[in-house]
Amino acid sequence: MTGDRESAAGACRELAKGVLAEHAAEVDRDARFPKEALRALRAHGLLAAAAPVERGGLGADVPALAGMAAALARGCGATAMIWAMHQVQLACLLACDEGAELREAVTRVVRDQLLIASATSEAGIGGALRTSACAVERDGASARLDKRATTVSYGVEADALLVSARRGPGSPPADQVAVLVDSARTQLEVLGGWNPLGMRGTCSPALRVRAEFEDWRILPVPFGDLVARVMTPLSHVLWSGVWYGLAAEAADRAVCHARARGDGAGPPSGSLAEMRWRLAGLEAQLDAAARETQDVLTGAAEPTVAFTLRVNSLKLAMSQVAVDVALAAMRVCGMAGYSEEGPHSVARLLRDLLSAPLMINNERLVAIGAQLALVARER
Known part of the structure; x- marks a missing residue:
């Protein structure tokens, strides 16, 4: 099982460098569905990543899913976000498939790689x-x-x-x-x-x-319970995985640009160090939230007020700091980063990241967080 998850992670990295990256610019330019990427994800069984092995899936836990989202985002942010959103819906179905007819429908979703x-x-x-x-x-x-x-x-x-x-x-x-x-x-x-x-x-x-x-x-679990236990925390974690992958890709392109300029360009920009410490903090926060969300999904822990506050905080931090990282990468790359073309372009990565604060609007989450902070109890 562990080997399957490792193989899936490797497949995500290879697809990101291959078919996802190959079509990403066209998908972005034409605002079209990334059909080639989805076809490749299906071929590798990756649409069923969140499903248990005994149901025909890959059995990936939440930390593994977050890593896969980040890997896919390096090739195409839109494809990675579609994949992440689909995994959230699949997890909701798997948490509710009571009754023979609904269970068979969910089995078909997994077996046939339905989106x-x-x-x-x-x-x-x-x-x-x-x-x-x-x-x-x-x-x-x-x-x-x-x-x-x-x-x-x-x-x-x-x-x-x-x-x-x-x-x-x-x-x-x-x-x-x-x-x-x-x-x-x-x-x-x-x-x-x-x-x-x-x-x-x-x-x-x-x-x-x-x-x-x-x-x-009609799913047997009340929607509010599904939101608290599955939909919101898993969305925040997997979306954050996508945004982390985009920011990390931008940072790597900035490093490559700085290396290509050579020693004659003077001392390296301090933004290179800034990007690394910002990414390190985001990675640690993402890993902690992914592990805690896994416990909630399996029933080992409850979706407490404090838990909700922490996963909401992950979304707020990732959606804002990832944008800061991409902007720092653009400062390092200069016009090469500002351009829509070339190996050091970070324009599409930045534009994709600018959607992050708007997905479940950050202003709303801040207002909710202020209320939750008053009643949340320590672990």
């Missing part, structure tokens, strides 16, 4: 995970929902979506469920364009999601 997207944002609510306006409406043995999601990453390309909604039309906004809907039976209407600054290959426009489904597709 799962998430539709949790909503018009009028934004990214407030714990609130839904749309509701599950039942009609005999079938059910349906109609949701206007403000952002659905790779939703049009996904094989299935995990959609949050109120339990029923009379339920309060926080009484939510998650529903696994099959894309083949779902109407997806693109509500806007997609021409962002960075992470362009994630293809994340607003979508209207209209789905019909059987009752068994």
Whole structure:
């Protein structure tokens, strides 16, 4: 099992240097889905990385998943983010697959390397995970929902979506469920364009999601519990893995640029040292949060207020400091880093990283953290 995880990590590094890097500029320029990269990930079984070996997956734990996300990001940040988001949805499904029909559906996701997207944002609510306006409406043995999601990453390309909604039309906004809907039976209407600054290959426009489904597709675990134990902590850790990989790649390009200039350019920039100590701090924080999240996912620990504060703090630190590292790399590389082309370009890496503070907006997390700090207890 350990060997499989090590082999998967090596495959991520090789794919990053190969097919991901080969198509990254085009994916970014055209804001298109990285189909070649996803095909390669499937071929190596990497879409099932988070699934246990006995279910047909690779059995990677959270620290291993974070390392894989960082490795993939060095080749293409958008591909790495799609992979990371998919692993979060897969972990949610694996935590809830009670009942024969749902369990078989999850088994098929793993076996066939199906891509799962998430539709949790909503018009009028934004990214407030714990609130839904749309509701599950039942009609005999079938059910349906109609949701206007403000952002659905790779939703049009996904094989299935995990959609949050109120339990029923009379339920309060926080009484939510998650529903696994099959894309083949779902109407997806693109509500806007997609021409962002960075992470362009994630293809994340607003979508209207209209789905019909059987009752068994409603996950048995309340959505709020799923968010606290799986979705939020794993998202923060794996997204942070992606951002760490982008920052580390930028730092390495800066070092290569400084070496290429040679001794005649004068003493090396102090930014080279700054990038290293910043990355070392981020790596330590990421590793600690990944290990703690693994314990929560396995039930060895509870998702306490203090735990939530720590994983939120990881997201805040990584999303801000990784940008600082990329900016320092650009200072070292100068115009070679500012350029969109060339071996020392950090432009795409920086643009991808600028999305980090906006994913679950940092201002919202800071406000939440201030409240949590008042009630959090030490370990």
